[in-house]
Amino acid sequence: MSHIATSRPSTPDTIYDVLRRSPVARALAGMELGEGCAVTVWENTRDRVCYRAPAHTTFSLYLEGGTGTRRLDAGGVAGYPGAICVMPEGCGSDWEINAPFRFVHLYLSEARLRSGFARTHDCDARSLDLPEATFIRNPDLAAPLARLAAAGADGDVLHAETALAELFGALRRKPGSTHTTRAGTTQAGPLRAGLAPHILRRVDDWIDAHLDQTITLDDLAALADLSGYHFHRMFRLSRGIAPHAWVTWKRVARARILLRTDQPIAGIAAACGFSSQSHLTRVFHRHTGWTPAGYRVAVGGGRAVGAPTSESPS
Structure with a gap:
């Protein structure tokens, strides 16, 4: 292999x-x-x-x-x-x-x-x-x-x-389930701190609507009516990564979708909020292990979504 x-x-x-x-x-x-x-x-x-x-x-x-x-x-x-x-x-x-x-x-x-x-x-x-x-x-x-x-x-x-x-x-977690630690079995308790689900949804919706623009920490913090420092801490607790990493993941995720079309890579970079095609290439490679051009070839970019290939899916 x-x-x-x-x-x-x-x-x-x-x-x-x-x-x-x-x-x-x-x-x-x-x-x-x-x-x-x-x-x-x-x-x-x-x-x-x-x-x-x-x-x-x-x-x-x-x-x-x-x-x-x-x-x-x-x-x-x-x-x-x-x-x-x-x-x-x-x-x-x-x-x-x-x-x-x-x-x-x-x-x-x-x-x-x-x-x-x-x-x-x-x-x-x-x-x-x-x-x-x-x-x-x-x-x-x-x-x-x-x-x-x-x-x-x-x-x-x-x-x-x-x-x-x-x-x-x-990977699912059942409400009220127990979990085992090295100290023994404990009951899952309420989560403390972090951001409320409706705040997280508001932040995600705003990011999606402004992904082609510069997004700052203050922009996101204002959506939660928090200081940038406090928002950063609370967001990281709730999402597992820092706000800038979350935004970058969303930019890369949108680029993945667009790379399955025949849109020019430079245009995709702009649509996803990257400063240049080379910026997209560096970030995309770090997150996926592929260059945008290589990814496009690997997923058959440029064909219509759902178009048949010469091989059947395994």
């Missing part, structure tokens, strides 16, 4: 980096999906790996095999094809592999995880409750993870983006 990503989460203690240093584990395919997000298909056998407080949250799906893989710090429980593991940022684990198996990993930084959840569910980023899980069955997570593995093997960016959106959609 091809399309192995050349860049990965930059911190040295990600799960990806631990596997990369293994003399046995082998990356078969992968794809960079922008800041703090990447997918890799692995193969491993006869190995012992220990993750100590790793950076980034990792979702894992066993694609083939796995019965020879045991988690030693969880009583030696063994895996199986279709098993899912969720390893939140900072949660260590110890594994022994005694037989060949193939699996996919999705790596998400804390900011990418929580902001993606907040965008998908139009909710406070802190409402995400993601407990650690070892060898569970969850079809809602398994399906998008399998699609991410296929997208990484094929280099299909649109397929990967769709699968990632589906995975965020599968």
Whole structure:
């Protein structure tokens, strides 16, 4: 397989980096999906790996095999094809592999995880409750993870983006649910501070209407009747990222849509509030791992939305 990503989460203690240093584990395919997000298909056998407080949250799906893989710090429980593991940022684990198996990993930084959840569910980023899980069955997570593995093997960016959106959609928090911490099980309580949902919707609507213009912190703070400093703090609590990062994500999201048309890239840059085509290129590449021109080719930009391609979707 091809399309192995050349860049990965930059911190040295990600799960990806631990596997990369293994003399046995082998990356078969992968794809960079922008800041703090990447997918890799692995193969491993006869190995012992220990993750100590790793950076980034990792979702894992066993694609083939796995019965020879045991988690030693969880009583030696063994895996199986279709098993899912969720390893939140900072949660260590110890594994022994005694037989060949193939699996996919999705790596998400804390900011990418929580902001993606907040965008998908139009909710406070802190409402995400993601407990650690070892060898569970969850079809809602398994399906998008399998699609991410296929997208990484094929280099299909649109397929990967769709699968990632589906995975965020599968992450739900039930009102009043309990969650487990290292100190024990606690009841989910009310969220404190942050911005009210109607304020967040007002801010989002205003950003969408002014995306082709310069947007300042004072503009956004005025919508909430707060100082810039206080708005910045409260927004970050609610959305998981700073206001400027949220606006930039919206600019990139609109550029993604427009790049599927035949509109000139310079015009897209202006429509999305970038100062120039080169500015769009720098920011777009940082967020997606693609240049605008490369992304347009990858998603078949210039065709009408929904136009058939020479290949059927997988």
